[in-house]
Amino acid sequence: MMSSKGFAFTQHFYKSVLSRSRRQRSLIWLRRLSVEPPAAVKRHNSHPAHLHYIGKHPLVYRSVGQELERAVAEYGSTESIVSCHEQKRYTFRSLIEDVDRVAAGLLKLGLQQGDHVGIWAPNNMHWYLTMLGAARAGLVSVGINPAFQGPEVEYCLKKVKVKAIIMPESFKTQNYYEIMKGICPELPGSVDSHIKSANLPHLKYVVVDTPNKLKGALTFDDLLDLSNPTEREAIKQLQHHIMPDSGCNIQFTSGTTGKPKAAVLSHYNFVNNGIHIGNRNQFDSNSRICVQVPLFHVYGVVITIMSAMTHGSTLVLPAAGFSPADSLHAIVNEKCTVIHGTPTMYVDLIKKQRELKLPLETAKMAVTGGAPCSPQLFLDIKNVLGLDHVRTVYGLTETTAVIFQSRPGDKSEHILNTVGHLLEHIEVKVVDAEGHIVQFGEPGELYVRGYATMLEYYDDAEKTKETIGNDKWLKTGDQFILQADGYGRIVGRLKEMIIRGGENLFPKEIEDFLNSHPKIIEAHVIGVPDERLGEECCAFVRLQDGVETITTDEVKEFAKGKLAHFKVPRYIIPIDQFPRTASGKIQKFKLAEAYKEMQK
DSSP states (O other), X not given: OOOSGGGHHHHHHHHHOOSSOHHHHHHHHHHHHTXXXXXXXXXXXXXXXXXXXXXXXXXXOOOHHHHHHHHHHHHTTSEEEEETTTTEEEEHHHHHHHHHHHHHHHHHTTOOTTOEEEXXXXXXXXXHHHHHHHHHTTOEEEEEOTTOOHHXXXXXXXXTTOSEEEEESEETTEEHHHHHHXXXXXXXXXXXXXXXXXXXXXXXXXEEESSSOOTTOEEHHHHHHSSOHHHHHHHHHHGGGSOTTSEEEEEEOOOSSSSOOEEEEEHHHHHHHHHHHHHHTTOOTTOEEEEOSOTTSHIIIIIIIIHHHTTTOEEEEOOSSOOHHHHHHHHHHTTOOEEEEOHHHHHHHHHHHHHHOOOOTTOOEEEEOSSOOOHHHHHHHHHHHTOSEEEEEEOOGGGSSOSEEOOTTOOHHHHHHSSOEEXXXXXXXXXXXXXXXXXTTXXXXXXXXXXXXOSEETTOHHHHHHHBOTTOOEEEEEEEEEOTTSBEEEEEEGGGOXXXXXXXXXXXXXXXXXXXXXXXXXXXXEEEEETTXXXXXXXXXXXXXXXXXXXXXXHHHHHTTTSOGGGSOSEEEEOSSOOBOTTSOBOHHHHHHHHHHHTO
């Protein structure tokens, strides 16, 4: 049900429509606005599963660069970002100086508005500066997974025609420079750091954040020093000519199946989703966010960077890559009030906190997203980390970031059993296999329409048309239940649904159940071939420390009275670590491959 505050926009019509049946005319206006009627007007269960939530805050028409200027004007002396592992700090005022040096430097190299700048790096300061600098220059940043190897990076660079790439020299076991030489052999012999590559014809510059001089590459410091004060001043004037509707970032889909697609997101997407996410989380200039998620992912760049920037909040980077111990120490040392992470990250963080028992007095709220979170994990996050609030977000790369999110004051059942309430200015409906709308409370595929929808899949008109219809509805591929009060529940991915002897099984329901078993830390369920039933249910599980095994009979006994017998997994397979993407999503196709290998 829409809150009374959310009706501020519609109350004008209640007061002004006086002729004939005042109440009847008012209801007509409400239907036109597609908002929830007040409590006195009850919906019947037969109503179709369609909602359009307006909210009370209007959308804004600003570019990322203009939004940064607004943040500087309002929060200038507030810290914008702290990189613990690099020992670097920026206020919003000092930040924009280096951001504009990056912007002016990229343009000085000859890049033009609309060109693509790849960022292939872990959570280092140069990632943050480059993303904002590209936006200020009218360029499009391209987030590349720092774990990608040569062929994967080569695919990304070719797919979206990257003109310049920013990267560290190395991270963990990877030497990025050597990998680049492998896919761009001309790099070391490039004259004046200008690349002419047969394999990568669009790539012109490689910029490396390193104190070392590497053949054919610019250093990040070189980039910062390329421009003069006049050229940096020109960046301010450029902001009036960058259209908010133009692309500012390309996100590669997570690649859990098949080749990643390249979703193009706009300045308008970024700024408005960031504002409304921050509003829901009640961020302000006192908020300090411990960032565990990778910046290249939509969780990092929008849910984290943009929501913080639009509200004057501080980002704290504990480490270049996810490290539970570093996260916990950063929360203590930097007095973090908020934690951002995926469910898998929280599993590891809880395990480490049980070991270290650090005083996390300042931490008040955890935000989880990127993958479904079980009710048991929600409880563990709150109790073990000692937090007041746990919030969930749900969305897709193709919807910028968030379309459902917890609200302040949500009851426990909303936190534990839903992905939150529909975000402001988003329209959704749930449909069956034939495209017909279902009723509230019935499962079907979630469709989304509104400001947050991506512009397109880059250079892939066919896939774009498959995902976004002429009516502008975006098909999520998620099996979803929409409630009449605006809250939603994920049932699972349509492609992951298991059909066992004619029964439809949704992995998330079974995973949530298994995660409540005292022996199990984390569970993920897949369908595997079965001669009689077509498919059977197989669960891969991570066990608690000190627990060596768990049997199917134990799970059956635990399931009595809690889960239908046909939903109990036939196979229980312990696993030390789950294969997952850098954004925390489990790669279930790799679990299927592992099961297949076990059968040989």
